[in-house]
Amino acid sequence: MSSDTVPPIIAAHINYLLNHFPLPVKIEHMWSGSRHYPGIMDRFTLVMPYCLEFVKWDIMYNAESPFSAPDIVFGPEDENFHPFSSKVDEGEGDHNSLHNSLRDWNSKDPSRLTSLLQELRDRYVSYQRKRVEGVDDERLKFELCTMLSREGIEMHLSSGVEKPEEVKFAVPLVDININKMIPGCPWRHPQKIFLQVLYPVVRKYATTPSAPRLKLVSTSELKALLSIEDIKLPTWIDGMCMAEYLPHLEESLEKQVLEAVSLIDVRRGFIEALNSFFGRPLEADPVFCRTATVITASGVFTFLVHILISTQFPKKQPSLVLQSSQHFNSQGAPIKSQLITDYPWSPRWEPLQMAERIFEFLADEALSFKRYCNEAQLQC
Amino acid sequence: MEDDSLQKVAISGPILASLIQRFSSSSGAVDGLLFGHVSDVTPLSLSDDSSSSTDTQPSLRVATVTGFLCSGSTNSFYDSLGRVDSQSLNRLLDRHQSDGQAQAQPHDSLLGWFSGRRRTQLRPSMREYLVSSSLSSMKQLSFPVKDAVNPTNLIPSVFLLLTSPLSDQIIHTHEYRAFQFRSSNEFFEPKSIDIVNIGPAFRGHYGSFIPNSPFPHLLCEMRASPMNEDKNDDNLNMMKQNSKYQKQMNVCAEGFDVGNLTRLLGSEAANYTAGLEDLYEKMLAKTESLARLVEESSAQVLEQENHNRKLRYKVARYPGFE
Structure with missing residues (x-):
């Protein structure tokens, strides 16, 4: 990204976005839509984490009128995602206050793009939830009812032409602030552990539902503390549901996180011991050791x-x-x-x-x- | 309302070409309005086989685009949330009417709108969806379907999207796709586009041909005859207007009344041809000077546009002053 060719107003929006968005977003590709000034970048693809995957949205500014609000083309899978349309707003009065970041767009306020995207992501979360709720699968309906009390669950219904329908959940686990437990923590974004749950959609009159596919996923920076791949998941017993499964898993995970944090001090003790034989280390990782x-x-x-x-x-x-x-x-x-x-x-x-x-x-x-x-x- | 679905969108080659030309010659993204008519067409399939001709074929509902108005920019009749501003829309519609020099053409309704944006995906954007949704909720814009078995009214729901490919590696330079916005379930339905051209494949269109430009006024008598004097004011106004036009026309043919044409016959004819040639020469000279005027003024417009663009970039570069 060569920022010298991005119009300053747009560049200010992007910088604010990259520094302040609560999730790690990336700009994948920037290009120009201008005829006379092909070097002026006014559109880009934003890679936004969602449900342990990514959604890619094309944000289109207009170099010809840099003061006007950008427009967005969503991914090809999300043809039916229509934020801000009047039908969605009915009955969801709380969205109206958020409506404003586009309504009186102010290009001089660099935080506008960030709040717009945050709003859109929130709407995307509820859009996907609605899709999942619409799936005609008894077990899914049950899981939804029993899990909904947990906060921050993201879900996604994937339905390719070739692939069988699947519902994917990203369930945030262990409600502790790991960042706070580490002295001198360098992480900008809060580190979290998620359980990825994949349910194949089973229409009515099908045989006994198969076990969901489970996988632990952590935010990438957490690797310095704890390698999530080494943690063994408890086995899924037939006829189980998420509400039964999650508490055990969370309990054991919490223990392992605490242990991992205490292991930092063990490593620090070892590095300090090196001093007696090798002299002071030239370099050492002071946070995670x-x-x-x-x-x-x-x-x-x-x-x-x-x-x-x-x-x-x-x-x-x-x-x-x-x-x-x-x-x-x-x-x-x-x-x-x-x-x-x-x-x-x-x-x-x-x-x-x-x-x-x-x-x-x-x-x-x-x-x-x-x-x-x-x-x-x-x-x- | 259930059956407001269009079968396809038809657009004549020249209209599409000029639409693409307007888009590709503009400096940035553009939008504008599409005009035309929707008609129920019975497909013409003449066949020698008598057995098949007895089948009654269902009629197709086709939206035919016969004209467009390009605003030259974006957000021309809606805001950043995609809500149609009826004032600016009316302003555009008025502009179209005056451009089309015809008073209220019965065939020419607002069909929908188009958006052209360079190097983007060929999918409707968030705002385009909102604009179409807002436009199709404006019941006052509804227009009748021609030749419909049951009288039906439609609202402007056609959306034509023009883009250029994202990648430079592709050999084609333009992409387009037509949609109909279905207000019943609020979604864009892709529609096939028929490009009407000359050729054997389009013979069917002769059957449904509708002249788009109105027949010109051919009032031979400028002075109202005493019999008509009591007609209402409207008529009088129209006549005044017409006589004004006529006067303007007459300036071009000064000294050459229609009556003079009688001199084309008989002995005077030989002299008169020279006179006519003279007239044509004068007319040509006038046309030429007009062309030069147009050329000069468009050069000025271009200069002004370039100047404006420079100013805009200057402002964009220093966000401090606006």
Whole structure:
């Protein structure tokens, strides 16, 4: 996105949007609709997260009249999504106050696009909910009734021509503010864990409904704290419903989140222990304590050791990468070793002992790494 | 109201071409109104096979676009929420009437509207939906269907979308799609477009041909005859108007009364041809000077437009002043 060709009014709207929208939105593609000034970008595709997937909306400003409100083309699947049409508004009086971001559009207020899109997303949520509610499936109707008390559920009815109809739910789990539990938290958006539930739509008179497909999904930045793929879901028993399933899952997840947060301190203790053998680390991740880099030497051969600590530490030992500070390959990049994960380890050791054993291991490994470096350098 | 569905939209090649031309020569997105008529057409299928001709075929309801008015910009008759502003709409309709130099053509109703936007998806946008919805709720705009078995009224519901492709790699340069807005269930129904051209495939259209421009006034006697003197004021006004037009016309043919045509016969004819040639030459000269005037003024208009555009960009670049 080269912002020098975006008209300043539009650029101000976009910047505000990217910095203030409560969800991580992306601008995928920007282009121009002007005949005389093909370099002036006045339309773009916005990628907006919805129900653990994305919807893509084309926002069209008009470079010829940058003061007028933008228009939007929704995705090809959402042909029937018509926000602001009079029929939808009847009976939904609370929308009327929101109506205003388009009604008296003010191009000089950079927050207008953001509030417009927020409004549209809210309407999209209720539009999809209405679609799902319209599906003629007894079990779905039951699940909807029993789940609706939970806040923030998003749902989506996908109906391709080829694919069977499916209803997808994104159920936010664990109602705790993870961001607040981490000192010095760098995340801009609140991190959440969702359960993705996929129900195949079963029309009436069908055989016993099959179990829904379940999957845990987290916001991407949460990976630094907790790898969601490693969490095992409780099994789904035939005849179960979400209202029965969710409380157990939430309970165990909550425990795991708390544990993951406490593991940060364990990792910090280990990094601090490195100090006694390697000296002060050159670099360390101060928030999640997932990486540390130390410098060490064997004789005159000096090299860096990158220590990558997994979220499962101390159960899983850290991976090491050695990087020579004296050998370079033909591109001028320093020569690095493979990932080293196989060395003596016990999770029951004290942090000091862990650091000591790594130090001892490296004293031997340094010789073979030096040989490796010399060979690699000779080859080029 | 149940049966307000159109079978298809027909548009003549030249109208579509000039519509696309207006769109592609404009600097940005444009919108405008579509005019024409809706008629129930019995499909013409002449066949030698006598057995099939006994079947009665259902008539097709076709919207035929015979004219358009391009506003040259967007939001010309609606606001940013897509609500039609009846004042601006009436202003546009008046403009169309005066452009069409004809008084209230019976065949020419407001059919709907069009939107042209460069390099966008060929799908109606949020606002386009709202505009069509608002337009089709205006019952005062309804017009009768021609040749309908049961008298039916329709509201303007046609929407023509013109775009150019998003990608530069595609060889075609324009895309268009017609829709009918169904007010009963509030959605856009895609309609096929028939482009009426000359050729064997369009012979059927001769059967349903309707001249679109009105027959010109051919009042031979300008002075009202004493018999008609008592006619009402309307007629008088019209006559005054006509005599004004006639006077303007006469200026072009100064010194060459119709009566002179008698001189084309007989002995004077030889001299008179020279006189006629002279007349034509003068007329040509006048036409030429008129053309030059038009050219000059459109150059000025273009200059002004460019100037305006520059100003607009200047303003856009410095959002401080507006």
